[in-house]
Amino acid sequence: MLKPRPSIVNLGPYHSPIVSRSGLSLDLNESMAGCSPRVLARLRLLSAADLSLYPEREIGERQIANFLGIAPEQVLVTNGMDEALSLLFTAYLDPGDELLFADPTFVMYPMLGEALAANVVRVRSGEDLVLPVSDLLAHISPHTRVIAIANPNNPTGLAATRADLLKIAEAAPDAAVLVDEAYFEFGGESLITDLARHPNLFVARTFSKAYGLAGLRLGVLTGAAAQIDYLRRLSLPFNVNSVVLACLEEALADQPFVREHAAQIKQGREQLTQLFAELRLRFWPSQTNFVLVRIGPLAKAFMESMRRRGILVRDSSANPGCEGCVRVTVGTPSQMEGALRAIREAIAETRR
Numbered sequence: 001m002l003k004p005r006p007s008i009v010n011l012g013p014y015h016s017p018i019v020s021r022s023g024l025s026l027d028l029n030e031s032m033a034g035c036s037p038r039v040l041a042r043l044r045l046l047s048a049a050d051l052s053l054y055p056e057r058e059i060g061e062r063q064i065a066n067f068l069g070i071a072p073e074q075v076l077v078t079n080g081m082d083e084a085l086s087l088l089f090t091a092y093l094d095p096g097d098e099l100l101f102a103d104p105t106f107v108m109y110p111m112l113g114e115a116l117a118a119n120v121v122r123v124r125s126g127e128d129l130v131l132p133v134s135d136l137l138a139h140i141s142p143h144t145r146v147i148a149i150a151n152p153n154n155p156t157g158l159a160a161t162r163a164d165l166l167k168i169a170e171a172a173p174d175a176a177v178l179v180d181e182a183y184f185e186f187g188g189e190s191l192i193t194d195l196a197r198h199p200n201l202f203v204a205r206t207f208s209k210a211y212g213l214a215g216l217r218l219g220v221l222t223g224a225a226a227q228i229d230y231l232r233r234l235s236l237p238f239n240v241n242s243v244v245l246a247c248l249e250e251a252l253a254d255q256p257f258v259r260e261h262a263a264q265i266k267q268g269r270e271q272l273t274q275l276f277a278e279l280r281l282r283f284w285p286s287q288t289n290f291v292l293v294r295i296g297p298l299a300k301a302f303m304e305s306m307r308r309r310g311i312l313v314r315d316s317s318a319n320p321g322c323e324g325c326v327r328v329t330v331g332t333p334s335q336m337e338g339a340l341r342a343i344r345e346a347i348a349e350t351r352r
C-alpha cells in the first residue's frame with residue numbers, strides 16, 4: 001500500500017484550529033476589529049486583470065522592505081507566516097537535525113519539526129513561563145540547526161528582551177535563529193534592525209493580527225540577503241495571491257488604523273487582567289492581543305459555560321506548563337463589555 005514518508009505517517013491526525021464559528025471567536029487571536037477601510041476600498045476596485053494574471057510578489061517585497069527599512073533582497077513574502085515557518089524549517093532541517101525551542105510556545109513549531117523528522121528539542125519554561133534563556137543556551141549543540149522563538153510568545157503573551165534574543169543568536173552562529181514577531185504591533189522589541197549584524201537571524205511578521213487580514217494570508221520572512229536567496233529558490237513562485245498584493249500598499253499606509261487598533265487591544269487586555277486579578281485567577285501579563293489565564297481543573301466547565309454565553313475561548317491545557325489554562329483574545333471595546341460579563345458569570349457558575 002502506498003505510504004508517505006515515515007515522519008508523515010507518524011504525524012497526529014489533523015484537526016482544524018477552527019472549532020466553531022457560531023458565537024464570538026475569542027479563541028484564535030484574530031483581529032475582532034476587522035481591517036483598515038482603505039484596504040476594503042482597494043478590494044472593491046479590483047479589476048478582472050487583477051484576478052486573471054499571476055501575482056507579482058516582488059512588488060510587495062519592495063513595499064515591505066521600504067516600510068521596514070531593509071533591502072528587498074532581505075524580504076520574502078509568504079502565504080501567511082505559517083508558510084514562512086515551513087520554508088525556513090524545510091531549508092535548514094535535515095532528518096535528525098535539532099530544532100530547539102522553549103515550551104510553551106506556538107504549536108506549529110513541533111508540528112513542522114516532526115513532519116521533517118527533525119530531532120525536536122524542547123526546553124521547559126519555569127512556572128512564570130518566561131523564556132528560559134540560560135537553559136536554551138545550554139541546549140545549543142553542533143546539531144542545532146533551527147531555534148524558534150515567538151516574541152511576544154503565544155500562548156503566554158510574554159516578551160523576551162532583545163538583548164537575550166541576540167545572546168541566543170550569537171551563541172548559535174550555525175543555526176537559523178527565527179524570531180517570530182506575529183504580535184509585534186501589540187508590544188515587545190523588534191529585532192529587524194539587528195538583521196544587518198547577525199547573518200543567522202530571521203525575523204518573521206504577519207498581516208493576520210494587527211492588520212486584520214488573516215483571511216487574505218500574508219506573512220513576511222526577513223533575514224540576511226544570502227539566506228533569503230536560498231529560501232526564495234525553495235518557495236513556490238506564486239505563493240502569495242494577487243488580491244492581498246493589491247491591498248498591501250493601503251494596508252501599510254494606514255498606520256493610524258494599526259496604532260488605534262493596538263491602543264484598543266492594550267485597553268482590552270488591561271480590563272481582562274483587572275478582572276482576572278479581582279477573581280483571584282493567575283494570569284500572565286501580555287504584550288499581545290490575548291491573555292492567558294489559569295482556571296484550574298474546572299477549565300473545561302468554564303469554556304463550556306462561556307460557549308453557552310456565545311463566546312469561544314481557547315483551551316491551552318495541551319501546551320506544556322499551561323495545564324488548566326485558557327487563552328482569551330481581546331475583542332473590540334463593545335465586545336469586551338459582553339465578554340467581561342460572561343467571564344464573571346462563567347467563573348461564578350463553575351465555582352458554584
Ligand SMILES: Cc1ncc(COP(=O)(O)O)c(C=O)c1O
Binds near residue numbers: 028079081154218
Ligand atoms: C506566534 C505565531 N506565529 C505565527 C502565526 C501564524 O500566523 P499566520 O496567520 O500569518 O500564518 C501565529 C498565528 O496565530 C502565531 O500565533
